Every structure is written in C-alpha cells, then in structure tokens.
Amino acid sequence: MISRKAIGRSFPQAIPITFNIEKKDRAPCRLTCPAGINVQGYIQLIGQKKYDQAASLVMEKAPFPGVLGRVCPHPCEAECRRKLVDKPIAIKELKRFAADRAHLETKELPDIVDRKEKIAVIGAGPAGLTAAYFLRLKGYQVTVFEKLPVPGGMLKTGIPDFRLPPDILDKEINIILAHGISLVPNTAFGSDITFESLKQDGFDAVFLSSGAHESLSLGLEGEDTIEGVIDAISFLRDINLGQKTDCGQKVMIVGGGNVAIDAARCAKRIGSADVSIVYRRTRDEMPAYEEEIIGALEENIDIFTLTAPMKIISKEGRVTGIECIKNELGEMDDSGRRRPVNILGSEFMIECDTLIPAIGQKTDLSWTDAMPGLEITNYNRIKTHPVTLQTSLDNVFAGGDMVTGPATVIEAIAQGRKAAGGIDNYINRIETDPIKTNQVEPDQLENKIKQGLNGEVYADIPVNTKVEERACVQFLDPEKKGSIL
C-alpha cells in the first residue's frame, strides 16, 4: 500500500500528466493571525527577494505592513510549528524587513470601478482606515471623519514615535488615502457632524471606529482636581502631537500594560530623572509586552510590583506624592489570575511631581443619545453582529477598540476588513451567511490548531530536521536609543 502525499498524480496513467494538491487547512500561523495574513506566502516571497510582492501580499489583508512589522504582538509566532524544532520563525520582523525594502508608494494604483454609494467612516485609526481602504477597492466613495488634526488613531497619538517612527506610519496612511479616500480632520462625530447630518449628506452607510480614548480613573480623592495628575492617554497624545515637552523630575505611573510602559519611557525621554511604575500584581502578570518591560528596566525605570496606590498627597493643590500599600496574591479572580490583596500596615510613600494613571481605557459614547435604537453591551461597547459587524441600526456598522474593548492593531485591522465586507453585502442586499471572511473565530481556533498538531491536518515534522542558529533582532544600547523629540 502506498502512502498519499499532499501533492501527487491522481493516477499513474493519467494523460496529460496532472497533479493534485491536497490542502486540508491553512498553517497555524495564518489561522492564528486575526487578519488571516498569508504568512507562508510572504515569507516565501521574501526568500526570493520579492519585497514589493511580499508587502503587497500582506496588504491583501492588512494595509499596514511596516506598522505591524514593528508593533504587532505576533500571536502567530506562538503557534509556529518551527518551535517544535528550535524557535518560531520571526514572522513579525520579516514583515518589517519586507515593508522597509518595498516601494509600494510608487506602485501603480489598481483600477477601481467607481460606484455611486457613499460611506462615512468615523475615526481614522487602523480600524477606520482599513475599512476605508477595502471599501474603496470595491469602488465606494469613502470619507473618513477624524476628530483630531491628524489621522492614525492610537498609532499616531498612543504608540510613541521611538516604537513606531512617524515616517513609516505616514507613508502607509498616504498609500491608503491615495486610493481616492477623502479625509476630513478636525471633525468630531456627535458635535461637528451627527448621524442625521450624514444621512442628509447622502451617506448610505456609516462605519463607527472611534476607539477607546477615555482613561479609567483610579477612583482616588482629588484625581480630577489636583494639579499634576494627568491620564496616560492625554499625556501620550500631548507628547506625540508635540504639545508636551516637560512633566517634572519625578514621575509615577500606575498600571502594568503597554500604555503604562509607554508613558514611563516617554517621561524619561522628555527629561524626567526619576520615573517609576506601580503595578498591583507581579511582573509575570503585567500585560505589557516583555520587550517593552525589558526596555523600561534598561532605561532605569523602577517597577514596584505587588503595590497599589491608596491616596494622592498634595500641597497647595499640586501633587507631591502618593501613598501606596504592598499587596500579596490571594484567591483566583474572574480573570483566572490570583487576586491582589492589601497587606495591612505596609503603607509607604513615593514622592512625585506628576502622577499618571494608566489602568485602562473606555469609549466615549456620549453621542449615542442621538442614535436611538443603537444597542450597547453591558461592557459599554457597541453591540455588533459577529460576522458582519452590523449594529442594531441597519446602515450602521462598528469595529475596532470600541467593539472589542482596548485590543491590538491587528485586531482593529481585522475588524476594519470584516466591516468592509459587511457593508458591501448590506449595500448589495446579500444575506449575512455567505460572507467569507477567511478568518477563524477565536472560539474555533484552539480546536483547529489542536487537530493540526495531532497530525490530523499537518504532516509530521521530519525526524532529522536540523536545529539552526538564527539571527535575532538587535536592540540598541539604551544610551543610543533615539529621543522622541
């Protein structure tokens, strides 16, 4: 008996000689990428030095290859089968490698067959710009309304320039807009424009993607009134837009995510000598990316773990310090992590001139009052259909952080593309079911990968596959790292 291979002749005597390719599923990296990027495809193209084609292949699913090559948390690498031999393939870095060598800005634009329908996109973050891009490719007249003077969303105003250089971001935004998308900056949905005004202006559908820009508060007395307390999102926005160049010598940040680490590293770069972070659980539980935590420690930022803020200390209306308490880990909480519990009597003081709470964000939904019938979830997010991202209002779709809660760039991009499909089907009166997003929903993912790794889908790894040393990404010496100013 002969064993069947993935590529083979249907039967030996076949004339002409033809081969069949049997593909049971996509690779785990592609299944895990929220946008379903063809990882193997673009890595093959890089191997052939076809950088433009590699970046273009990424753009088929996500129009931000250079951005993702720098900031994506690369869940795909965690499932890469190469890790069974040595280390996962450096999928994220290879994307950056291709994007930095490609010249997509000089590439001829595709022929777009114009349609008359107008779509309004609210918010020029990754979700909004991605939806705009894929809608435009389908021929729609797309206008993106942005509250701020510049597009990019958190890519521009949240993630600091030393992690995501502005020229890389601007180049990719310009490529998207060059497809014939109108951008209207300095225009807030809910005040400058409304759902009603968009209808009167003849828009056939609206995509809401205004992100989650309101910082959660610590709930401490005086947080809103004491001078020197500034929330992390405003702090980072002011720095990224060049409006803040000083925050005192002693800065304290509360939180353990990327936002907290970014705020701390920015404070260092604008000249604060003494920057510390207070986090209520242990370092292992910090949600920030490991490389960011290492970066902060290398830059002499102190991280006080198992510590919680209790009281803001002020003098003449200005913050001078914060009283903290040490924690220990108790029982598991709803998140599956052990609950931090205060150790009574362990209170201590940390002096500071600036206090920056960075414990999470939510969406400003004040404008929803003017959209009766728009359903909101218990988590204060816009409720959408899981496949089409259509809201409870027929011609309104929503995606990105305002639907998922604060998440990642690639998830926002995936939602933008999904919504473009949903809006296209809505305009063309196609029912929901036939939509093919090619994306695996998170609840199906684990099973799919398990099936694959059980040998049901993927071929076994040959026993004598060589373990190979591979180049690693080099990090600059902290002294040599670029300033953001």
Ligand SMILES: Cc1cc2nc3c(=O)[nH]c(=O)nc-3n(C[C@H](O)[C@H](O)[C@H](O)COP(=O)(O)OP(=O)(O)OC[C@H]3O[C@@H](n4cnc5c(N)ncnc54)[C@H](O)[C@@H]3O)c2cc1C
């Ligand atoms: C400091 C920080 C660091 C991060 N680091 C990473 C990282 O390293 N990797 C990663 O994958 N993710 C990271 N994220 C998360 C990521 O940036 C977000 O998940 C992503 O940007 C969400 O995209 P979005 O399009 O939904 O929203 P946003 O990017 O927030 O864009 C929304 C846009 O809508 C605009 N807007 C808001 N209200 C209105 C209105 N009323 N009218 C018109 N426009 C409006 C906003 O100004 C903004 O431009 C980080 C986030 C922050 C804050």
Ligand code: SF4
């Ligand atoms: S976008 Fe992120 S998750 Fe998707 S393939 Fe690239 S690195 Fe992996």
